[in-house]
Amino acid sequence: MKAIERIINCLKSSKHEGILQSELSSKLNLSKSTISEILSFLERKGVVVREIEAGKSFRLWLSEYYPKPRKGILKLGILKASEYACILDVFDGIVRVYDNTIDLTRDLTLSRVDLGASPFITQLMFGIMMKNIKIIRLVAMNGSGIVFGDKKNGVFGTSEMSVMEINLKAVRDRFNIRKFEYFSSPESMINSLPFLEGIAIWEPYISSIDRKKIYFNEILGDHPCCSLAINIESFKVNKDLIKEFIDMLDNAKPNIKRVSDLLGFDEKVVEESIKSYKFNTEIEVETLRNYLKLSGIDISLESMLSVVDSEYV
Numbered sequence: 001m002k003a004i005e006r007i008i009n010c011l012k013s014s015k016h017e018g019i020l021q022s023e024l025s026s027k028l029n030l031s032k033s034t035i036s037e038i039l040s041f042l043e044r045k046g047v048v049v050r051e052i053e054a055g056k057s058f059r060l061w062l063s064e065y066y067p068k069p070r071k072g073i074l075k076l077g078i079l080k081a082s083e084y085a086c087i088l089d090v091f092d093g094i095v096r097v098y099d100n101t102i103d104l105t106r107d108l109t110l111s112r113v114d115l116g117a118s119p120f121i122t123q124l125m126f127g128i129m130m131k132n133i134k135i136i137r138l139v140a141m142n143g144s145g146i147v148f149g150d151k152k153n154g155v156f157g158t159s160e161m162s163v164m165e166i167n168l169k170a171v172r173d174r175f176n177i178r179k180f181e182y183f184s185s186p187e188s189m190i191n192s193l194p195f196l197e198g199i200a201i202w203e204p205y206i207s208s209i210d211r212k213k214i215y216f217n218e219i220l221g222d223h224p225c226c227s228l229a230i231n232i233e234s235f236k237v238n239k240d241l242i243k244e245f246i247d248m249l250d251n252a253k254p255n256i257k258r259v260s261d262l263l264g265f266d267e268k269v270v271e272e273s274i275k276s277y278k279f280n281t282e283i284e285v286e287t288l289r290n291y292l293k294l295s296g297i298d299i300s301l302e303s304m305l306s307v308v309d310s311e312y313v
Contacts, residue, residue: 003030004038011048011062016112018061021050046073064094067112069237074245077104077113080186080263082204082273083140083225084117085254086280088262091245095262099185101162105229108133114234115242119163120227120288124299127307132232134312137249139226141278144202145215146175149193154178157189157199163225164200167216169295174219204265204273215276222278223291230313246313254279283310 006028011019019027024035039060042048049066053059061067064075074093078084079101088095093114098104101118108116108123109130116123117139127133144164146156156175158164160182168177181196183189189199190209202225206213217223235242254274260267285304292299 003028003034004042006030007035007038007042008047008062011060011065014061015065016061016067016107018059018065018067020053021058021060024060064096065112067110069111069114069231069234071237072241074115074234074238074241075113077107077116077118079104079118079226080205081143081202081226082259082263082265082270083143083202083277085256085259085270085274086249086252087117087139087228088258089252089255090248097262100159102160105133108229108231111231111233113231114238115228115230115245117226117228119161120224121163121166121292121297122161123227123229124304124307125161127229128299128303131306133229133307134232134235135227135229135283135308136246136310136312137228138224138281138283139228139279141222141224141281142215142217143225143273143276144200145206145213145218146171146198146200147190147193147206147209148198148212149196151195151197153197155181155196157181157183157192157196157201159183159186159189159200163223164202166292166295166297167220167223168200171216171219203276204259204263204269207273207276208265208269217276220294224281224288225277227283235313243313250280252280283308 025032046063049061049063050058076091077096077098079098101122104116104118105122105126107113109126109132123135154176156168156177158168158180186201186205256267256270259270285308
């Protein structure tokens with residue numbers, strides 16, 4: 001493996017913690033001059049960020065893992081879902097793909113990403129607790145459903161603190177759901193279908209699974225899925241850049257190829273999956289409150305308005 005690849009892999013494994021430049025030589029058995037030359041090249045390319053720490057020492061990160069806002073550069077966190085097809089059409093920056101909504105939204109509150117597209121219930125809960133993110137747009141409506149498994153045991157898989165969980169709670173009686181099994185990734189949920197009565201999952205997974213299924217909007221009507229939120233500190237650093245991105249969203253079209261390339265799904269599957277969504281919908285706080293009440297979640301209007309603010313940008 002080339003020296004440049006070894007350095008990048010080492011930085012990738014250190015993630016948000018980064019690594020001291022002085023440690024790379026002993027870790028990778030490379031000369032200090034070789035490391036310095038490669039890092040200078042990667043820094044010019046925007047791949048690596050260096051920051052002075054404790055006097056003359058440099059701490060290093062891959063750009064996507066740099067844990068602070070950076071002027072002129074935006075980082076967006078998304079999940080493995082096709083509902084981000086319009087966002088990806090106009091977003092020009094670093095995109096990080098997460099397995100689950102809790103990790104994504106946590107990183108948004110920690111300024112590890114500047115913008116996050118994740119289930120609005122997760123963003124709402126984190127926003128109420130942390131008070132440092134604002135939900136500014138709905139990403140889309142619908143786009144999820146139940147795929148049925150091999151058992152009749154009343155156990156259904158879902159992801160924690162997600163719209164999938166809310167939807168399952170809203171239809172609990174209809175499908176005689178007695179227990180939820182929580183999964184940290186969609187792949188692990190799909191692999192558990194032989195042991196479950198069903199799973200609540202989103203596009204493009206639901207379109208790609210050849211099993212009996214039902215979409216939630218067929219039962220509940222139109223409902224929100226993910227929302228777009230910004231970190232307040234990041235907004236202060238890159239206000240104009242974020243405003244420009246939000247303005248472009250109004251005319252964005254689903255970018256099937258970018259979703260396919262980024263998430264690794266076949267373009268035909270992505271194209272089919274986006275038919276499940278309604279894009280470019282307005283945020284209506286009272287509608288969101290009533291939707292949450294379907295699953296027994298009652299959040300005060302005051303608390304919701306402290307986080308949901310479509311006029312913030």
